[in-house]
Amino acid sequence: MNELALIIEDDEDLGDIFAEALRGVGFEVEHIEDGEVAQERLKHGAVPYLILLDMHVPHISGAELLTNIIKKDERFAKTIVILTTADARMGEAYTEQADFVMIKPISFVQLRDLSNRLKPQAK
Amino acid sequence: MSTTLIDRINPPKDTSIESHRHSLVRILSLGLLALSLLGMAATLIIFFLYPEGKEQGTMLAFVSAVVATITSIVIYHVNKRSSTAASLLLLFLLVGVSIFSDTPEQLANGRSLFIFTLPIIMSSILLMPSASFIFAALSTIIVVVLASTARIPPNLIAITSFFMLALVSWLSARSLERALKELRAINANLDQVVTERTQALAESLERERIEAGRNQAILNSIADGVVVFDTKWNAILANPALKSMLDLPIELIVNKNFRDLIEHPRLSPRSRGLLYAMMEHDTQPPSFRIEWGKKTISISAAQVYDNSKEGNQNIGTVTVFRDFTREAEVEKLKSTFVAIVSHELRTPLNAILGYAEMFKESVYGPVNEKQVNMADRIMKNTQRLLGLINDLLDQAQMEAGKLTIKMAPVKPAELLENLHSVMDQIVHEKGLKLTSEIDDNLPEALNGDGARLHQILVNLVNNAVKFTDHGTVHVRLFCPFGNRWGFEVSDTGRGIPEPEIPNIFETFRQVEGAATRVHGGFGLGLSIVKQLVNLMSGEIKVKSKVDRGSTFTVILPLIVPEETLEIGRNS
Numbered sequence: 001m002n003e004l005a006l007i008i009e010d011d012e013d014l015g016d017i018f019a020e021a022l023r024g025v026g027f028e029v030e031h032i033e034d035g036e037v038a039q040e041r042l043k044h045g046a047v048p049y050l051i052l053l054d055m056h057v058p059h060i061s062g063a064e065l066l067t068n069i070i071k072k073d074e075r076f077a078k079t080i081v082i083l084t085t086a087d088a089r090m091g092e093a094y095t096e097q098a099d100f101v102m103i104k105p106i107s108f109v110q111l112r113d114l115s116n117r118l119k120p121q122a123k
Numbered sequence: 124m125s126t127t128l129i130d131r132i133n134p135p136k137d138t139s140i141e142s143h144r145h146s147l148v149r150i151l152s153l154g155l156l157a158l159s160l161l162g163m164a165a166t167l168i169i170f171f172l173y174p175e176g177k178e179q180g181t182m183l184a185f186v187s188a189v190v191a192t193i194t195s196i197v198i199y200h201v202n203k204r205s206s207t208a209a210s211l212l213l214l215f216l217l218v219g220v221s222i223f224s225d226t227p228e229q230l231a232n233g234r235s236l237f238i239f240t241l242p243i244i245m246s247s248i249l250l251m252p253s254a255s256f257i258f259a260a261l262s263t264i265i266v267v268v269l270a271s272t273a274r275i276p277p278n279l280i281a282i283t284s285f286f287m288l289a290l291v292s293w294l295s296a297r298s299l300e301r302a303l304k305e306l307r308a309i310n311a312n313l314d315q316v317v318t319e320r321t322q323a324l325a326e327s328l329e330r331e332r333i334e335a336g337r338n339q340a341i342l343n344s345i346a347d348g349v350v351v352f353d354t355k356w357n358a359i360l361a362n363p364a365l366k367s368m369l370d371l372p373i374e375l376i377v378n379k380n381f382r383d384l385i386e387h388p389r390l391s392p393r394s395r396g397l398l399y400a401m402m403e404h405d406t407q408p409p410s411f412r413i414e415w416g417k418k419t420i421s422i423s424a425a426q427v428y429d430n431s432k433e434g435n436q437n438i439g440t441v442t443v444f445r446d447f448t449r450e451a452e453v454e455k456l457k458s459t460f461v462a463i464v465s466h467e468l469r470t471p472l473n474a475i476l477g478y479a480e481m482f483k484e485s486v487y488g489p490v491n492e493k494q495v496n497m498a499d500r501i502m503k504n505t506q507r508l509l510g511l512i513n514d515l516l517d518q519a520q521m522e523a524g525k526l527t528i529k530m531a532p533v534k535p536a537e538l539l540e541n542l543h544s545v546m547d548q549i550v551h552e553k554g555l556k557l558t559s560e561i562d563d564n565l566p567e568a569l570n571g572d573g574a575r576l577h578q579i580l581v582n583l584v585n586n587a588v589k590f591t592d593h594g595t596v597h598v599r600l601f602c603p604f605g606n607r608w609g610f611e612v613s614d615t616g617r618g619i620p621e622p623e624i625p626n627i628f629e630t631f632r633q634v635e636g637a638a639t640r641v642h643g644g645f646g647l648g649l650s651i652v653k654q655l656v657n658l659m660s661g662e663i664k665v666k667s668k669v670d671r672g673s674t675f676t677v678i679l680p681l682i683v684p685e686e687t688l689e690i691g692r693n694s
Contacts, residue, residue, distance in 0.1 A: 011470050017477030020486055056466060086469045087462075088574055089529075105473040105509055108480035 002028040003049035003120055008038045008065065009084070010057045014106075018052055021112040025119060035060030039069060047075045050118060052111075053098070055085040063090075066097055080118055140300055144249055145206040151213060151249075152202060156195035162188035191220070210249035214258065217242045222265060231270035232278040239266065240288055247292035252300060259289035348420075348444035351427075354437060356381040356402055368446055369415060389416040398422075412447055419451035420444050457519070465516050469509065476505045514647040517578075521654050528658050532684040533571040535561055535600045535608075542580045542598065550588055555596060557584065562601040565608060570682040575655050582648040583612040583675050591616030591672070608681040609661070613674035619667040627665065628653040652677075 005027035009015040012033065019029040027050065032038045036059040051070065055062040062083065070076045083098035084106055085091045091101040100114065166185040194216050202209035221242070225235035239262035247255035263282045270277040342349055348365025350358050361376045369376070369384075376384065384390075385398045394413030401411070401424055410423035424442040428435045482490060483498035490498070520526040539559045550557040580598065587596040594615030602608050619627060628649050652675075656663045661679035 011474065013474035014470060014477065017474065017481065020481060024486065086466050092529075092574075104469055105476050105505075108477045108486075109484060112484075 002026055004046060005029050005050040005052065005115070006038075006041070006048040007031045007052045008035075008057055008062060009033065009052065009054040011054075014054075017108055018106075018111060021108050022050075022052070022115050024112055025116040027115065027119075034058050035062070035065060038065055042069050042073075042076075048079060049120070050080045050082065050115065051076075052082045052084065055083060055087070055090060055094075063094065066094065071097055082114070140303065141206060143303065144210065145202060148202045148206050148209045148213060148249060149199065152195045152198040152209070155213075156192060156199070159188050159191035159195055163192060187220070187223075191216075207250065210246075214242050214246050214249065217245065218258075218261065218265070222269070227269040227273040228275060231266050231273055232275055232281070236266070236278060236281050239285065243285060243289050244292050247289070247296035248299075252293045252296035255289040255292040255296070256286070259285040346446075348446075350376060350442050350444070352381060352440045352442065354439055356440070358384075359439070365444055368418070368420065368444055390414070412451070417448070419447045421447040421450075461516055461519050465512070468512050472505050472509050472512075476502055476509075479505065511647075514651060517651050518647055521651070521658075526655075526658065528572045528575060528655075530570045530572060530682070532568045533573045533576060534568050535565055536567075538573070538576055538580060539598065539600065541577050542584065545577075545581055546584050546588070549585070550596060553588055553591075555588060555591060555594060557596050557598070559598040560600070562599070564602045565600055566602075566681075566683050568684055569608060570684050571679070572659070575659070579652050579655055579677065580610065580612070582652045583677075586648055586675075587612055587614035587616065587673070590614065594672070602681065603678060606681050607678050609676060609678040611674055611676040613672060615672045618669040618671055618673050619665070620669055621667075624665055624667060628663070 003026075005022045007015050007018050007022070007029060009018060009031070010033050015031045015033065019031055022029050030041075030048070032041055035057040038057065039060050042065065053062045053066060053070075057065075062085075066081065066083065070079065070081060080100075081098045082100040082102060083091065083094050084102045084104060085094075086104040088103050091103050095101050102111070102114075163185060166181055166188055170181050170185065194212070198209045198213050198216070201212055218239075221235075221238045222230070224230070224238060225233070229235045230238070243255050243258045243262060246258040247253075262285050266282060266285075267277045342360075342362040345362065346364055348368045349360075349362045350365055351360040353359055357380050358377050361373060363373075365376065366373045371387075381398070381402060385395055385402075390398075391414040394415070397411050397413055401422070410421055412419055412421050414420075422442060422444055424440050426437050427439045427441055429438045479498045479501040481487070483495050483502070517526065539561065543557065543559070546557055584596055584598065591614040596612065596614045598610060598612050600608070600610045653663055656677055656679070659679050661677060664676045664678075665673060666676070667673035
C-alpha cells in the first residue's frame, strides 16, 4: 500500500506535474484545487503522509489551511508539509510552520528528488 | 484730508523774517486801533459828562484819537503791501505822537524823555536790527531841537543812553533774528525728515499691503491645504483648500491648537500617532500620509526660521496637506496588479517548465537525444522569460517604493554556495569558469537580506557571463576596512568603453544598441543591482578596461549579528 500524498494546488497543469513527480517516486496522489474542498477533506478524510500545499488557492488560502487546521490538529503531527508559493517573501514567513517551502517556479526534477528522499522507505 | 497732510508735510516756503515782521506790524496796528477807539470813547464820555471844563484838552485828545484811528487803519492796509513801509509809518507816527505828547521841557529833559526809547527799541524789531541807531539819532535830533525851543541844555546822559539802548536793541534783535533763522532751518530740516519718513512709511505700508494681498491670492489659489502654526502649534493661518479638504469650518482650524484637530474622530489612531510625532520633532519632519475619514492625505511640514534675528530663531511651522486619495488608490491597484501578474505569469511558465522537464526525463516513454535537446531549449527560454518577469516586477516594486530590505543573519559561505548552485551550469555551458573565495577577516555571519544579496550576486555574475567569451568569472567576498564588508565580481570579458561606464546602471540600458540584440534582456539587471545596493545603504563601483575585463565592487555596511558575537566570546 503506497503512502498518500495530498496536493492542494489550484492550477490544473501544475497539479498534474506535481502529481506525476510524486507518483513517480511511489506515492498515491490525491489532487484538490479549491481551499474550501481541501478544508473539508482535511477535516474528515484520511490523514495524508505528505501535503503539497499552494499558498494561493481559492476561497481558503493555503496559509490559512496550514495555520488553522494542519497545525492545530494532532492527527497531522507526523504529516510532512511542503508549502509552495511564487512569493519568496511570503514563503520566508512560513518557514517555521511548514517542513519545506518551495518557491515557484518549482522544478519537476527537484520535487521528484525531494519527495523521493521523504518517502518512508528512505528512513 | 490728504491736502492737509501735504500742507503739514510741506510748510510754506516763505519763512523769512519779513513775514514775521508783517504779522508783528499787523498786531501793533490792530492794537493801536483798539487803543485809539478806546481813547475816542473815553474823550467822548468825558466831553459829555463835563462839558464845561478842559474843553481845549479834551478836544485835542479826541482829535489825536481820531488821527490815531485813521493812521492805524492806514498802517494796517499799507502793511498788506509792504511791511517795511507800514513799519516806517508806524514808527514815524510814534515819533510824531511822542513830540506832541508833553511840553517841550518835559520831553527834552524831564519825565517824558523816556518816551523816545520806544521807537528806538521797536525799530530794531520792526525794520532791521541796525535801524535802532537811525532812530537813536532821530530821537537825539528831536531832543536837541526841543531843548533849544525850550531854551534848556539837552540832556547828554539821556542822549548817550539812547545810543546805548540802540546798541542793546541792535544786539538783541540781531541775535533774536539769528536764533529765529536757525530755528527755521531746524524746522525746515525736521519737516524734510518727517516728509521723507512719512513717505517711506506710506510706501512700505503699501508694499506690505500688496505683498499680503499677493500671498493671500497664492494661498487661496493653490489646491493643497496650507496651515501655518506658531511655535506653540496654534494655527494662525489656513487656506480655503484645507477647509474643503478636511470638510471642516475654518473656525475649527484657525486660532485653534493643532491638538484639537488631531483629536478629531475622523482621524485614524495611526495617523494621530504620526501627527503627534511630527509635533514633537524639533528637526525638519519628513512627509508622511494620514487617513482622514475616507481620504488619504499626504502631509509635509517645514519649519520657518527668522533669518533677521540672531541664531536663526524658529518662529513656527508651515504644514502642507495634499489630497492623496486617488494616488493611494492607484498605488494600491498597482501593487495588486503586480501581485496578480507575478502569480498569473509565473504559474503557466512553471507549467511549461514542468512539462518540458517531464518530457526530458522520459516520464511518458523514451525520448531521443534531439528531443532532449529541444526540451532543454524550452526550459532555458522559459527560465529566461521568468528572469525577465522577475526583473520587471522588481523594478515595478522599487518604483512603487514597495521593495524593502529585511535584515537577518546571513552566512557569506552560504551566499557563495547558493550562487554556485544557480550559476555553475550556466557558466559551464558557455565554456567559462566560476571561481570564488572568502577573505579570512570576514565574519562567519553578518546581518543582511540573504535573498536580495543572492539576487545581486546572480545579476552581477550573469552580467559578467553575458559579456565574457572565454576565461574566468571570479567572485571574492572581503572586508575592506572597519565596519564595511563587500564583494567583487571580476571577469575577463570585453570590458566597458570608458564613456559608457556612467550609464550602465540606468534602467533599460545596454552598452550600444547592437549588444541588446546579441545578449537579450531588458538591461534591468545592473539597474536593479544598483537600486538594491542603495536600499542597503551601500555603494557599487566599476573598474573596466576594454578587452581586459571588468570588476564590479559592492561595499556594504557590516553589522555582525549579536548571536555571532556571543558565540565568538564563548569560544
